[in-house]
Amino acid sequence: MNTKQNTYFHGSDLEKIEETYGIKKEEIINFAANVNPLGISYRLRKELADHLDVITTYPERNYLSLRTAIADYVKDDFHHIIVGNGSTELISLVIQSIHPKSALLLGPTYSEYAHELRLAGSTFHFLNLKEENNFTFSEDDFKAALTPDTELFVLCNPNNPTSSLISSAEMKNILEICKKKHIFVMIDETYIEFTEHPETDTAIPLIREYENLIILRGISKFFAAPGLRLGYGVCGNAGLLSKMSMYKKPWTINSLAETAGKIMFLDTEYIDDTRTLISGERKRICERLDECNALRYYPPHSNFILLRILKKEVTSTMLFKAAILKKMMIRDCASFDALGDQYIRFCFMKPEDNDRLLDTIFEALSK
Ligand SMILES: Cc1ncc(COP(=O)(O)O)c(C=O)c1O
Numbered sequence: 001m002n003t004k005q006n007t008y009f010h011g012s013d014l015e016k017i018e019e020t021y022g023i024k025k026e027e028i029i030n031f032a033a034n035v036n037p038l039g040i041s042y043r044l045r046k047e048l049a050d051h052l053d054v055i056t057t058y059p060e061r062n063y064l065s066l067r068t069a070i071a072d073y074v075k076d077d078f079h080h081i082i083v084g085n086g087s088t089e090l091i092s093l094v095i096q097s098i099h100p101k102s103a104l105l106l107g108p109t110y111s112e113y114a115h116e117l118r119l120a121g122s123t124f125h126f127l128n129l130k131e132e133n134n135f136t137f138s139e140d141d142f143k144a145a146l147t148p149d150t151e152l153f154v155l156c157n158p159n160n161p162t163s164s165l166i167s168s169a170e171m172k173n174i175l176e177i178c179k180k181k182h183i184f185v186m187i188d189e190t191y192i193e194f195t196e197h198p199e200t201d202t203a204i205p206l207i208r209e210y211e212n213l214i215i216l217r218g219i220s221k222f223f224a225a226p227g228l229r230l231g232y233g234v235c236g237n238a239g240l241l242s243k244m245s246m247y248k249k250p251w252t253i254n255s256l257a258e259t260a261g262k263i264m265f266l267d268t269e270y271i272d273d274t275r276t277l278i279s280g281e282r283k284r285i286c287e288r289l290d291e292c293n294a295l296r297y298y299p300p301h302s303n304f305i306l307l308r309i310l311k312k313e314v315t316s317t318m319l320f321k322a323a324i325l326k327k328m329m330i331r332d333c334a335s336f337d338a339l340g341d342q343y344i345r346f347c348f349m350k351p352e353d354n355d356r357l358l359d360t361i362f363e364a365l366s367k
Contacts, residue, residue: 008332008334008335009032009320009329009331009332010032010331011030011032011033011034011035011329011331012033012226014028014030014329017324017329021324021325023324023327027327028324028327028328028329029327029328029329029349029353029357030329031323031328031329031330031331031346031347031349031353031357032329032330032331032345032346032347033226033347034160034191034221034302034303034304034347035220035221035224035226035347036221036222036223036224036274036278036303037224037277037348037349037350037353038224038270038273038274038277039224040223040224040225041223041264041267041269041270043263043267043269043270044223044225044260044263044264044267044270047263048256048259048260048263051259052256054255054256054258054259055254055255055256057255058251058255059251059253059254059255059258060258061250061251063083063253063258064078065262066083066253066258066261066262067081067082067083067232069261069262069265069266070083070232070261070265072265073265073266074202074204074217074234075204076204076207076234079238080207080234080235080236080241081232081233081234082232082233082235082241082244082245082248083230083231083232083233083253083261084230084231084232084233084248084252084253085229085230085231085252085253086218086220086226086229086230086231087188087190087216087217087218087220087231087232087233088112088218088231089229089231089248089252090216090231090232090233090244091112091113091116091186091188091216092116092119093244093247093248094186094214094216094233094240094244095113095116095117095119095120095122095152096116096120096247097240097243097244097247098151098152098184098240099120099122100117100120100122100150100151100152100184101122101123101149101151102122102123102124102125102147102149102150102151102152103117103122103123103124103150103151103152103153103154104124104125104126104127104145104146104147104150104152104153104154105117105124105125105126105127105153105154105155106126106127106129106137106142106153106154106155106156106159107126107127107128107129107337107338108126108128108129108161108162108336108337108338108339109154109155109156109159109160109161110156110160110188113154113156113186113188122152123149125145126338127141127142127145128338129159129162129164131308134164134298134299135159135162135164135298135306136164137164137166137170139170139173139174139177142174142177143177146177146181146183150181150183151182151183151184152183152184152185152186153174153178153183153184153185153186154185154186154188155174155185155186155187155188156187156188156190156191157171157187157188157189157191157192157201157203158191158192158194158195158301158302160190160191160302160304161304161306161331161333161336161339161343161345162298162306163191163298163299163300163301163302163304163305163306163345164298164299164301165195165201165301165302167201168200168201168202168203168205168206171187171203171206172206175203175206175209175210175212175213178212179210179212182212183212184212184213184214184240185210185212185213185214186214186216187203187213187214187215187216188216188217189202189203189204189215189216189217190216190217190218190220190221191221191222191302191303191304192217193222193271193274193275194221194222194274194275194278194301194302194303195301195302196279196301201301202215203215204234207234207235207236208236210236211236211237212237213235213236213237214233214234214235214237214240215233215234215235216231216232216233217231217232217233217234218230218231218232219231219260219261219264221303222274223264223270225260225264228256228257228260229253229254229257230253230257230258230260230261277348278303278348281348281351281354282300282303282305282348284351284354285305285348285354285358286299286300286305288355288358289305289307289358292362292365293310294309294310294311294314294362294365294366295307295308295309295310295361295365296308296310303347303348304345304346304347304348305345305346305347305348306333306343306344306345307343307344307345307346308342308343309342309343309344309365311365314364314365315334315341315342316332316333316334316341316342316343316344317332317334317341318364319332319344319361319364319365320332320344322360322361322363322364323357323360323361323364326356326360328353328356328357328360330344330345330346330357331344331345331346332344333345
């Protein structure tokens with residue numbers, strides 16, 4: 001167990017914040033959860049409400065119509081799609097099904113992969129992205145980190161918390177190396193729709209070429225619906241999909257999430273609005289940060305940014321406190337083993353909120 005994690009607040013720890021700081025959770029602007037600030041779309045709100053009666057029946061056992069809607073969205077075949085109760089259920093099912101003797105994780109990264117590997121009794125180690133390389137991927141380091149026991153490589157693209165991106169050309173090389181060594185690759189693309197060019201950044205077209213690949217995604221972040229619990233996997237390996245289905249409990253995606261999925265992926269207006277907002281804020285925030293020499297940021301490719309505090313006497317916990325006292329919650333990255341107490345992460349919210357957060361951080365750094 002990583003006991004370090006228990007002393008810090010995660011994006012979903014609003015109740016803990018309420019208790020510790022006496023701030024009502026509804027009043028907190030959550031810069032730590034990486035959720036689209038637009039909230040759910042008007043179309044989803046209306047159409048889902050109109051379909052409330054779906055809860056009077058069980059969802060489809062094989063989720064055929066939902067899987068077809070997802071397949072249309074990702075431009076693949078519905079046979080390649082598996083749905084889950086958030087990508088969290090699928091991370092667990094992939095690891096249970098592959099049950100690797102040993103896994104390699106590209107870090108620092110989201111903690112759930114290591115958690116599931118521990119539960120499965122697998123050994124694992126991290127290949128940490130290097131700060132001096134802006135946390136970008138190095139194929140040489142990757143090749144050197146593989147061992148004869150490695151059976152699974154887990155990576156998140158763009159990566160949480162670094163917001164760094166592996167290009168599809170680099171991804172193809174990774175897959176080729178892994179294929180030759182009989183290593184399965186799990187890519188978590190939870191944040192891929194926020195990149196500048198999601199159509200070419202995604203590894204989904206590689207599904208047809210590589211049977212040692214599964215890509216996981218969810219609707220919690222881009223579609224701003226973490227409470228619905230809907231995730232999906234795209235995979236061309238029929239054997240793995242049937243093993244995952246065997247472990248999977250029936251109906252883990254409820255009828256409301258099933259219905260929502262059939263609405264949200266068609267909502268091109270919301271998708272475009274989100275991309276315009278995030279792309280604009282990403283650029284604008286970097287420009288403002290360029291003016292501050294007490295912080296270093298790493299080029300962000302998603303809807304969040306990782307920063308290093310360059311003033312030795314200021315810690316990530318101090319900036320966390322300065323922001324939360326103004327009802328803004330950022331992610332103190334001290335809980336990431338490979339980072340430590342000089343790193344913070346925040347996601348892009350509405351322009352006026354982003355400005356208020358930057359003003360607060362700059363003020364705390366100027367003291
Ligand atoms: C990289 C990554 N993957 C998966 C998840 C969980 O997603 P879901 O809500 O789809 O289970 C998160 C949540 O923070 C995340 O950051």
